[in-house]
Amino acid sequence: MDNEQPLAPAVESILAAARDRPVPEGRVSVTPRSLPDALAAAAADGRAPVIAEVKPTSPTTDGANDDDPVALARAMVEGGAAALSVLTEPEHFGGSVGTLTRVREAVEVPVLRKDFLLAPEQLDGVEADVVLLIARFLDDLPGMLEAARERGFQALVEVHTRAELREAVDAGADIVGVNNRDLARLEVDLDTFERVAAEAPDDVTLVAESGLSTPDDVRRMRAAGADGLLVGTAIMAGGVEQVTANTRRLTEAETTDTETNE
Ligand SMILES: O=C(O)c1ccccc1NCC(=O)[C@H](O)[C@H](O)COP(=O)(O)O
Numbered sequence: 238m239d240n241e242q243p244l245a246p247a248v249e250s251i252l253a254a255a256r257d258r259p260v261p262e263g264r265v266s267v268t269p270r271s272l273p274d275a276l277a278a279a280a281a282d283g284r285a286p287v288i289a290e291v292k293p294t295s296p297t298t299d300g301a302n303d304d305d306p307v308a309l310a311r312a313m314v315e316g317g318a319a320a321l322s323v324l325t326e327p328e329h330f331g332g333s334v335g336t337l338t339r340v341r342e343a344v345e346v347p348v349l350r351k352d353f354l355l356a357p358e359q360l361d362g363v364e365a366d367v368v369l370l371i372a373r374f375l376d377d378l379p380g381m382l383e384a385a386r387e388r389g390f391q392a393l394v395e396v397h398t399r400a401e402l403r404e405a406v407d408a409g410a411d412i413v414g415v416n417n418r419d420l421a422r423l424e425v426d427l428d429t430f431e432r433v434a435a436e437a438p439d440d441v442t443l444v445a446e447s448g449l450s451t452p453d454d455v456r457r458m459r460a461a462g463a464d465g466l467l468v469g470t471a472i473m474a475g476g477v478e479q480v481t482a483n484t485r486r487l488t489e490a491e492t493t494d495t496e497t498n499e
Pocket residue numbers: 247248290292295296297298416418420423425446447448449467468469470471
């Protein structure tokens with residue numbers, strides 16, 4: 238897997254915006270809800286450990302979902318989500334730090350801040366239980382990991398290749414997300430998780446990210462070693478009324494029939 242291909246223009250635009258964001262004032266200190274514990278508890282309860290993502294829009298989404306993010310989040314938890322991911326990138330994903338705060342106050346499950354955080358001071362934008370650190374975009378991953386942990390955050394380090402997995406593990410990551418979406422073509426391939434996860438140490442919590450839409454996808458990623466499954470588009474489709482059913486269809490994947498998915 239070549240991760241040296243040029244980034245998609247949309248990703249370059251996201252990074253440029255991230256670099257230009259104003260530095261937050263103050264410094265946060267959080268007592269996080271454990272993501273690994275929440276994923277394990279869901280699995281023990283017979284639910285596929287889904288991290289459902291509140292993503293109003295994205296570079297690969299047609300249109301935008303302007304439903305109340307708190308209503309969406311509550312619907313995801315109602316559908317059995319073990320944890321939530323909330324986009325806080327405003328320009329390309331329609332997210333905000335205010336949305337994450339409102340969602341985190343409304344639910345009891347761990348909430349991941351999904352954003353493009355490039356420097357330690359950007360961590361102070363909002364309290365969350367977990368922050369996303371994208372290995373490819375960080376020159377000092379150990380430093381960002383340390384800065385996140387100093388503030389109390391858990392860190393989900395996102396990788397796309399085996400080399401990035403090794404970098405994440407060497408940096409001390411204990412929660413690793415393998416993004417099935419390549420950031421050059423924005424295409425998803427579930428083979429990515431299967432290939433990269435095979436190299437992961439047993440003591441790392443592994444999350445399969447992107448491109449999951451069916452119970453068979455969930456079962457495939459779990460069979461390949463996923464401790465968590467991060468799903469946005471397939472759950473967000475259809476608005477609040479549909480979100481609970483969309484989530485439940487995936488969280489019940491390990492208790493439904495492979496053939497009928499019912
Ligand atoms: O979702 C996008 O279009 C996107 C484009 C460029 C960079 C990142 C992008 N998404 C961030 C994510 O990683 C996904 O929101 C998340 O993994 C859920 O993926 P999906 O279930 O395929 O919406």
